[in-house]
Amino acid sequence: MNFKDQWRFVRSNMKRSKSRIFMTVLATAMGVTFLIVLASVGFGLHSTLIADILQDRSVTQMQISGIENDDGYAPITDEEIAELEKIDGMNAVTRQQRLRQTPRFSIDDYNGSTETVVTHFPSELKAGMELAEGDLPEKSYEVVVGPHFIENIFPKDLPADAEIYDKEGMLNEDYKYDESLVGKEIEMVVEQNVDNEIKEHTITLTITGIVEPPAKNWLQDQQVYISEEVLADVEAFTETSRGAVISEDQPTSGEEVEGYDNVYGYADSLEEIQAIMDDLTEKDYMVYSAASELESLNSVFTIAKAGLIFIGTIAILIASIGIFNTMTMAVTERSSDIGIMKAIGAHPKKIKQIFLLESSYIGLLGAVIGTVVAFVISILLNIGLPRIIESAFGQELPEGFQFSSIPPSLILISVVICLIVTIISGLKPAKRATEIDVLKAMRREM
Amino acid sequence: MIEAKDINHTFLLGKKQNETALQVLTNISFSVAKGDILAITGKSGSGKSALLNIIAGFMKPTSGSVWVKEKNVTNFSEGEFADFRLDNIGFIFQNFQLIPSMTAYENIELPLVLKGLPEKERKERTEQTLEKVGLSNYHQHYPSELSGGQQQRVSIARTLVIEPPIILADEPTGSLDSETEQEVLDLITGLNKDLGITFLMITHDEEVARIASKKIHIHDGEIVKEEVSA
Ligand SMILES: Nc1ncnc2c1ncn2[C@@H]1O[C@H](COP(=O)(O)OP(=O)(O)OP(=O)(O)O)[C@@H](O)[C@H]1O
Ligand SMILES: [Mg+2]
Numbered sequence: 201m202n203f204k205d206q207w208r209f210v211r212s213n214m215k216r217s218k219s220r221i222f223m224t225v226l227a228t229a230m231g232v233t234f235l236i237v238l239a240s241v242g243f244g245l246h247s248t249l250i251a252d253i254l255q256d257r258s259v260t261q262m263q264i265s266g267i268e269n270d271d272g273y274a275p276i277t278d279e280e281i282a283e284l285e286k287i288d289g290m291n292a293v294t295r296q297q298r299l300r301q302t303p304r305f306s307i308d309d310y311n312g313s314t315e316t317v318v319t320h321f322p323s324e325l326k327a328g329m330e331l332a333e334g335d336l337p338e339k340s341y342e343v344v345v346g347p348h349f350i351e352n353i354f355p356k357d358l359p360a361d362a363e364i365y366d367k368e369g370m371l372n373e374d375y376k377y378d379e380s381l382v383g384k385e386i387e388m389v390v391e392q393n394v395d396n397e398i399k400e401h402t403i404t405l406t407i408t409g410i411v412e413p414p415a416k417n418w419l420q421d422q423q424v425y426i427s428e429e430v431l432a433d434v435e436a437f438t439e440t441s442r443g444a445v446i447s448e449d450q451p452t453s454g455e456e457v458e459g460y461d462n463v464y465g466y467a468d469s470l471e472e473i474q475a476i477m478d479d480l481t482e483k484d485y486m487v488y489s490a491a492s493e494l495e496s497l498n499s500v501f502t503i504a505k506a507g508l509i510f511i512g513t514i515a516i517l518i519a520s521i522g523i524f525n526t527m528t529m530a531v532t533e534r535s536s537d538i539g540i541m542k543a544i545g546a547h548p549k550k551i552k553q554i555f556l557l558e559s560s561y562i563g564l565l566g567a568v569i570g571t572v573v574a575f576v577i578s579i580l581l582n583i584g585l586p587r588i589i590e591s592a593f594g595q596e597l598p599e600g601f602q603f604s605s606i607p608p609s610l611i612l613i614s615v616v617i618c619l620i621v622t623i624i625s626g627l628k629p630a631k632r633a634t635e636i637d638v639l640k641a642m643r644r645e646m
Numbered sequence: 647m648i649e650a651k652d653i654n655h656t657f658l659l660g661k662k663q664n665e666t667a668l669q670v671l672t673n674i675s676f677s678v679a680k681g682d683i684l685a686i687t688g689k690s691g692s693g694k695s696a697l698l699n700i701i702a703g704f705m706k707p708t709s710g711s712v713w714v715k716e717k718n719v720t721n722f723s724e725g726e727f728a729d730f731r732l733d734n735i736g737f738i739f740q741n742f743q744l745i746p747s748m749t750a751y752e753n754i755e756l757p758l759v760l761k762g763l764p765e766k767e768r769k770e771r772t773e774q775t776l777e778k779v780g781l782s783n784y785h786q787h788y789p790s791e792l793s794g795g796q797q798q799r800v801s802i803a804r805t806l807v808i809e810p811p812i813i814l815a816d817e818p819t820g821s822l823d824s825e826t827e828q829e830v831l832d833l834i835t836g837l838n839k840d841l842g843i844t845f846l847m848i849t850h851d852e853e854v855a856r857i858a859s860k861k862i863h864i865h866d867g868e869i870v871k872e873e874v875s876a
Contacts, residue, residue: 205759540743545732546760547725638704
């Protein structure tokens with residue numbers, strides 16, 4: 201007896217008790233929907249939190265903020281950078297020195313002030329920095345600028361009441377510098393307080409390239425990336441470390457600083473993060489990685505998800521009582537048919553297969569319908585819930601907030617659980633079908 | 647073809663099946679040669695059906711053995727017996743035992759479906775058999791839409807469709823009037839002559855037993871008379 205014929209039997213059997221089968225499928229589907237929607241909240245919140253923690257950082261990134269020593273902590277210097285770069289699994293170590301004042305930059309008739317850093321381009325490139333336009337600087341007085349630098353310079357003769365930004369916070373096109381920055385000469389004006397008098401110093405630079413915007417579109421990068429030589433030039437003028445401005449209320453601002461400001465390590469892969477982190481902590485580095493924070497978050501959520509799936513499974517177990525009932529009734533109703541088939545020569549195994557096929561089919565139908573409904577409910581939840589929360593509590597949820605998410609793994613888990621449960625609940629009735637006594641079954645018919 | 651050796655059967659009656667023992671068959675031994683029609687006669691309650699059910703494998707004898715086609719089938723498992731029946735033994739029941747939810751055509755096709763034959767061959771053989779029993783126009787009729795004689799012919803057709811070497815029949819004409827009874831008996835003798843099918847048939851009717859080549863008379867579970875007709 202081939203599968204097609206068994207299938208035919210199942211179909212005609214099911215047709216005979218349509219409403220009963222429908223109710224059973226419905227109960228199973230409801231169980232599956234409940235399981236998926238319940239667990240999807242765990243999955244949704246988890247991915248929202250992960251996205252929140254990672255922000256724009258790459259998962260392989262580690263922030264190295266210093267090294268612990270006897271008098272507290274010391275910044276990272278070239279010596280440590282060399283050590284860090286040698287660590288197994290470390291892909292790149294980026295480091296920046298931040299200028300301790302915000303210079304004014306002017307280009308043609310435009311000007312604006314912005315942060316300025318010295319960075320080590322080879323390691324930045326290794327860590328994934330890309331240029332949107334132009335090339336890296338080759339000479340000392342060449343610079344690259346961040347992608348949002350252009351939005352931070354305005355016409356010099358801007359009227360006081362000019363509306364620089366439109367309603368959406370975008371720079372008004374009329375005031376925007378509308379030529380390519382690459383190849384342009386730019387003047388950097390730094391200042392210093394000498395005997396209560398502000399002195400200015402102008403350095404002429406050439407822009408050779410523009411950095412690729414960060415993946416998260418709300419992150420701004422308007423920095424100017426200068427070379428060590430330009431920094432030396434600034435320091436020579438200000439006579440302070442990193443060009444700090446001396447003022448009366450901050451007399452210590454001129455103190456010597458050493459080391460790098462922003463040091464980030466990048467692991468080759470996520471798997472290596474933990475080993476590197478352990479190694480660095482042992483060497484007294486002060487490190488932070490979103491990935492290792494994610495680890496504890498992940499384990500908490502794994503437990504939570506397992507718990508939700510377990511609770512959801514109970515719904516399917518309840519539905520399985522329905523399947524058990526339906527199948528038991530089906531076997532009882534058809535016992536004389538089964539007896540006749542056995543008398544003619546139907547192997548008990550075939551009879552069992554037919555009934556198992558029927559209960560699996562009910563389970564599969566329930567799983568498919570349940571999954572589809574769960575998707576719909578999940579979408580509605582994600583659309584509706586933030587609105588309800590906003591109107592009820594007046595609180596706006598962060599952008600990209602996902603309340604419910606159904607990854608393929610959840611569907612797989614749910615369908616497998618549903619099929620296992622339905623097959624198990626169909627086993628007993630199917631076995632009963634094989635045990636039907638031919639003589640008793642045929643006698644009943646008389 | 648069929649051999650019963652020293653069959654005894656006892657039913658255990660009552661709760662927990664240990665109250666009383668009822669001996670329904672005692673030392674039954676007989677044999678049926680290929681191409682024979684054996685009629686088992688006897689009063690109601692003499693144990694005829696019990697004997698047939700043991701030979702068919704629907705129940706196990708308390709002692710003794712059954713041999714079919716030189717094979718000891720006594721200790722076959724249910725599955726083994728099912729497969730064996732599917733290939734070798736056909737049945738004609740007093741009350742037809744058709745599946746009510748299937749049409750005449752589907753009932754007849756059922757053994758072929760169980761055998762897993764390809765659809766084309768099934769169709770051919772089912773239609774041929776329907777014709778053989780004179781029911782070509784009743785493909786789509788459900789058992790409830792057929793007369794008793796027609797139902798019995800469907801039942802016989804279902805047996806014939808696999809061309810079994812042996813057919814067991816328990817009161818095949820028991821629920822038919824004398825005219826239809828004659829039709830069915832003619833069909834049986836025809837099959838016996840044309841296809842050489844061996845029959846083992848139960849009846850309490852001497853008229854019916856007359857078509858047999860060999861007769862066994864049972865009384866209170868024992869063979870009291872055995873005769874071979876000329
Ligand atoms: N399942 C059973 N359990 C207990 N006793 C049974 C069972 N089946 C049959 N009997 C008994 O066995 C005896 C023989 O029954 P059997 O059905 O073989 O008679 P029979 O000769 O076929 O009668 P009939 O001509 O009326 O069909 C009877 O006394 C009956 O009560
Ligand atoms: Mg009987």
